[in-house]
Structures are given as structure tokens and as C-alpha cells.
Amino acid sequence: MATKILIIGACGQIGTELTLALREKHGENNVIASDIREGNDDLMQSGPFEKLDATNYKAIEDIVMHYEVEEVYLMAAMLSATAEKFPMRGWNLNMDSLFNVLNLAKDKKIDKVFWPSSIAVFGPSTPKNDTPQTTVMEPTTVYGISKQTGERWCEYYHNKYGVDVRSIRYPGLISYKTQPGGGTTDYAVEIFHEALAKQAYTSFLSEETALPMMFMDDAIRATISLMEAPAESLSIRSSYNLGGISFTPKQLAESIKAEIPAFKIDYEPDFRQPIADSWPSSINDEQAQKDWGWQHEYDLEKMTKAMLNGLKSLKS
Ligand code: VAH
Numbered sequence: 001m002a003t004k005i006l007i008i009g010a011c012g013q014i015g016t017e018l019t020l021a022l023r024e025k026h027g028e029n030n031v032i033a034s035d036i037r038e039g040n041d042d043l044m045q046s047g048p049f050e051k052l053d054a055t056n057y058k059a060i061e062d063i064v065m066h067y068e069v070e071e072v073y074l075m076a077a078m079l080s081a082t083a084e085k086f087p088m089r090g091w092n093l094n095m096d097s098l099f100n101v102l103n104l105a106k107d108k109k110i111d112k113v114f115w116p117s118s119i120a121v122f123g124p125s126t127p128k129n130d131t132p133q134t135t136v137m138e139p140t141t142v143y144g145i146s147k148q149t150g151e152r153w154c155e156y157y158h159n160k161y162g163v164d165v166r167s168i169r170y171p172g173l174i175s176y177k178t179q180p181g182g183g184t185t186d187y188a189v190e191i192f193h194e195a196l197a198k199q200a201y202t203s204f205l206s207e208e209t210a211l212p213m214m215f216m217d218d219a220i221r222a223t224i225s226l227m228e229a230p231a232e233s234l235s236i237r238s239s240y241n242l243g244g245i246s247f248t249p250k251q252l253a254e255s256i257k258a259e260i261p262a263f264k265i266d267y268e269p270d271f272r273q274p275i276a277d278s279w280p281s282s283i284n285d286e287q288a289q290k291d292w293g294w295q296h297e298y299d300l301e302k303m304t305k306a307m308l309n310g311l312k313s314l315k316s
Helices: 013-026 057-067 080-085 087-106 142-161 184-198 216-228 249-257 272-277 286-292 300-315
Strands: 005-008 031-035 049-051 071-074 112-118 164-170 172-174 200-203 211-215 245-247 264-267
Touching: 005 013, 005 057, 013 031, 013 071, 013 216, 031 057, 057 087, 071 087, 080 087, 080 142, 080 184, 080 272, 087 112, 087 142, 087 164, 112 142, 112 216, 142 164, 164 216, 172 184, 172 216, 184 200, 184 211, 184 249, 184 272, 184 300, 200 249, 211 216, 211 300, 216 286, 245 249, 245 300, 249 264, 249 300
Parallel strands: 005 031, 005 071, 031 049, 071 112, 112 164, 172 211, 200 264
Antiparallel strands: 211 245
8 A cells, every 4th residue: 555645845945856756656646745835847747736834733634634644744944044034934934834743643643754954953063074963063043943943852752752753964955956945055056057057156155165965866865765764773863964975165166167167166155154154064974874774875076967967958
């Protein structure tokens, strides 16, 4: 019997590709996409869609009951840069949506929950390199505070009510199929579009700002691997560190220049620079490797090639 899945925030950067991947795996009509607004043609034409406000408990419950949903992937969130502009809207969206889904699971209306955390849960006092799974976490952004708090609640609902909630601390994610949604790592997507369009890019982060990053294909595979892992193998019910690659805007530009020799970059750091400065440069994901066999596949060169080839294929 196929698993019935609801994706909340299905039209976002991760949600779009996650929906398409889960529809391929479970069958299009077993994966219900939902979001506050409609998504791209690929997503809208590949299976059922419901308009949904993630902060509305009754609206989520109605969809869960109507489609007999068993698993919910809650991908709706306000990301770091936007949440600094609208702190209380960011807090309310990120927390109210999480409580809605955790309470559905607590009341046994759904069986399993995926909720995305982020390396944004770490702050300036966190060890910057090879950041461990368990360490000092003093986030300085609204987004990071909401994700750190959300991780605490996920672990509480698991320990107190037996909720099977699973989570990943995503690094910056890079995709050619979807636009990023107001994050600090968005430069690493924009740069590819502008490298092809103008052979030039002005980075809003300084050249030496190293951040943990990952190609979207790896992130989607990690998400599905974690959700399919046997519950008894999971030692972390807050959120798993997920490593991948770590690079600076300068290193990314060099990787692009290897493919587009004429490409030029300059740097004009903006309000997102202090956000990036508060985050780690690289992540240790040994616990994910041990508990559910995680291993990333895309290094910087392979990711660069995949991004440029993918964007060219979309434009042809
Ligand atoms: C952001 N892309 O920039 C997200 C991510 C690690 C960063 O959480 O806010």
C-alpha cells in the first residue's frame, strides 16, 4: 500500500524538488503538494495541489483527513535574510506551523513528520570548522533562534509523546531547478544564473566567507534516506548535522571560471554578511553517516558542472 504524503511548502526551493522526487518514488497521486501560492508548471501538473496556510491547524487537519495522509514534510519557513526584516512574522510562521504538525502527530492523525532545521542554529560562539553534532548553539538570527527552538520541541514531542519526527540541519542548498527563497546562501545560486547571462556577478558576501553548502540532489537524497531509516537506528531526534562541501565565494568563482574563463566576480557585502559571519564554515556529519549511512556525492567541481549544464538545459 503506497504511503500518503503531504508536503507543506511544496513550492519553495527544497519543497519543489522534494515533491517531484517523492512523486516519482511513491506515485504522483500519493503525494499532495500544498503551499500558500501555486508553484511552477512541473509541480502543478505532476499531482494534487492544495492551497494551504501552514499556520492554520484546521486547514492542515482537513487535508490530512481528506487524503488520509500518513506522513507530513513541513517545508514552509521564512529564511534568514527575510526573517531579519520581519522578525515576528518569521517567528510565528516557523513556530506555529511546526506546532500544528507536531500536534497532529501527537494526536495520532499522522504517523511521521519531517521538519527542516539549518546550520543557522549555530552562532558566533560555536566552533567554526568541522562543527560537531552537539556543541554550543547561540544563534543570533530570528531564523536560527526559531530553528534551534524547533529542534528542542521536536525532541520533546518525540521523548514525551513518541512522535516520530525527523530533522536535518541543512547547509546552504544549491539548485538549478528552483529559485532560492530569501536566504543568506542565495548568492551561491544567483552566481550561476549571472555567470551564464552576463559572465559577471557581484557577491553580497565577502570573498573569504566560507559556508557549508550542498547540491540539492544530495539534500533530497539525504531527506528521503533519513525518512526511510529504521526508527531504532536514529540516535538524534533534535536535528542531524548534514555536511557536504564548504567553499568561499572566491573558490566558487574559481570553479565557475574553469568552465567560463571570461567570468568575473566582485564583492559588495551587504546586511547578510554578519549573518554569514555568525555561521560555521564546515559541518561534521559523522552521526548521520553512522546512524543512516549518509555520504554526500557532489563536490565543488561536480556541483558547478551540474549547475551550469542544468541551467543551460532549462534555457535550451
Ligand atoms: C538561509 N538557505 O540562507 C538558508 C539556509 C544555511 C542557510 O538555512 O537562510
